[in-house]
Amino acid sequence: MSELIWFKGGRIAAEDSAKLEQLDVLVEGGKIIRVAEEVKAPEGAEVVDCEGCVIAPAMFDVHVHAREPGREDKETIETCSEAAINGGVTGMVLMPNTLPAIDSGGLVQSVLDIAAEKSRIPIWQSGCITKGRAGKELAGIAGMKSKGVPVITDDGDSVADPMVLLRAMQYAKRFDLILAMHCEVKELSGFGAMNEGVVSYRLGIPGIPACSEEICLDRDIRLAQYTGARVHIQHVTSARGMETIRRFKEEGVKVTCEVTPHHLLFNEEHIGDYDTHYKMNPPLRTQKDNELLLQALIDGVFDVIATDHAPHTEFEKNSDFVSAPFGITGLDTALVSLYHHYVKTGIFGWDLLVKRYSAEPRRLTNLEPVPVVEGGVAELIVFDPNRKTKFTRDFMKSKSSNTPFLDQELDGQIISVIRDGEFLLNR
Template sequence: MKLLIKGGKVLDPINNIDDVMDVLITDGKITTVQKNINDNEAEIIDATDKIVCPGFIDLHVHFREPGLEYKEDITSGSEAAAVGGFTTVCCMPNTNPAIDNGSVAVYIKDRADKTGLVNVFPIGSITKGQEGKELSPIAELISAGCVAISEDGHTVASSKIMRNALEYSKMFDLPVMCHCEDKQLSREGQMHEGYFSTIYGLTGIPAEAEDVIVARDIMLSRLTGAKVHFCHVSTKGAVELISQAKEEGLNVTCEVTPHHLILSDEIVGDYDTDTKVSPPLRSQEHIEALIEGIKDGTIDCIATDHAPHHFEGKDCEYDLADFGISGLETAIAVIMDKLVDNNIITITKMVELMAVEPASILGIDKGTLNEGNLADITIIDPELTKDVDTNNFYSKGKNTPFKGSTLKGWPIMTIVNGRIVAHDGVVI
């Protein structure tokens, strides 16, 4: 089977491609990328005035299966990823049971393979049951297909156990993805601690709750030499600490979410529980630091932290609501509309943040349109404008603060392993 993507603006930062070109796909792999390809046997995809990119990769999603399928399952999550323009996603381990052994990781891989939609990689739990007491069998998790380990949703409170995890992971050159939250500082908090938490009467979570754990894990990275990746960075202090660590040459990377780049804590004043997320939406000072961190290279990539919830988890008082935003189906459009269209970053930078760098962090052979690679491709219409309608979400989670927003620049086709899996907002 052949596909021929014609006349799109091809962006492949690794190969320094930024030009109107054609992409030929044969039997699921990229055959060639060049101008004016003709092949009478190929199915033609007209990409005129569209952006053709390496498939986007989300390092940080919650598909909830096993155990919490009423919030999301691997099928619905994969559908949301496909429609959202993502060809590869990584599932966090805070499921029930947690991804703390090979059998759960294999289960996730098998379930994802049956959907046949997007590439799904499990991330193993750092400790058994995410209890922070005993390391999970990390070698077993790797053998079962895990591409990283994390305690996301929790922080490993014990510095000794965290050190052991880093030393063990270093033997496999495995990234350790850190959720940085000092629970003693954030406990019972509902939103960012500052002016608006005082005005709105909600218990605040200080930025320092993130900063102190970032500082600790940077020190442990220095001690062990292990790969440390900081999840959903949200504070100015964290950006400064990570920048200093990179200048020192430490093996650290980090991600930021679209909502932390775009939304401030002021929006919480409507008491819309869809704005409740962990870490919380921060003040404008922190947003500006995050954007500067993207521009100067401190922040490596954008990840959604896709956290779908059943409506009952959000249809309640703010202090009782679950933390999390359903982000896969809006991420690309939010970045295109709010950052690219406003000339804050270029489209090429977006591709680096959402395809090239995630692949590099994971050490997987993706994020580029190299000839011979499996054809994972995201096609974006930069002029397509439409409203965010949660009724059309494939995700079971409808919890997004962007609902009703009009956004410009949407993914219109997702190709995984040479097969079209989503087109014009519909799963194929």
């Protein structure tokens, strides 16, 4: 492979510019050495014809379930990282709800050791807030911090006891650690399997009311306001919950939040004939929620887009709607699906996509963004809007294919992913 790579004739996407400028990009050994109109490429440069393509900073996902250790039948760190690359993602934060749950420095290290051997992209492991995610005692937070966790979270569950959470916040604040909160009042969710409302009544499926999420989210932010800790609200689904976050942000509370592609794109009506590819927790809400969440993303209420990539085996997802596990995969599909539904249609631009799925997720993880600028690191993707992507089982790199996009064909394709001077993907 050539040391020099010449990206010729692409249009550059940036978080702070709605306009895509047509410029050549010259990369040498992992660095962007020149960005200009019609670069004179030196001899021996490898040419990537980017005519008609978009060159964008590579994406970063702060909410991923890699299932290793414990459920390697669903996903491994290796297959998860390959799914990420396939989706234009070159870094991610793994959730700690594995078997065992990652609640000590030693366990964090064991995951990082696997990642160092098996993953072609860097991985950050988050740690639990409470031991074993049981909600009773604080996990080994200091030890996990020393191993570099950027975030602590009991994701999959909320921290039910407010006093335990308050202590966790006071403690985490000393380490400047973010607490990422899955918001749910378990007593209200009960055995619910989808959003509670007319559709759940019609289908005869027990419901999870939106207030289960809204009450917990409100409580968590109030505790953050009281303790001065930094909280990040995960996978917001309800417009009313989002409005709560908007209000607290306006008051200056240190709260950030995320929205998933599926909570923007889908709602309870998509469940149709009990399709378990639309079962996740928190659940898909209503079409009105879709519209208001999308508007909030455009308004800047949501700091980041994150997939909540949650692989499950076909066997599990093939069971009846109430018994099937919550969650869908997202790494392979997120960028193309967001392009297809929102960028191509002019609802928002590449600038929003870059800001919310590349730059801000890195900042949230205490990393520098990777803009395509002279002197910057070459961590970028080439995206061809004129090609299509069909999400067949073979195309996707995740070990699981529990996604509503299975066998769908969408506009746009990621044709190259570059990191550290190397092609991670080149179609």
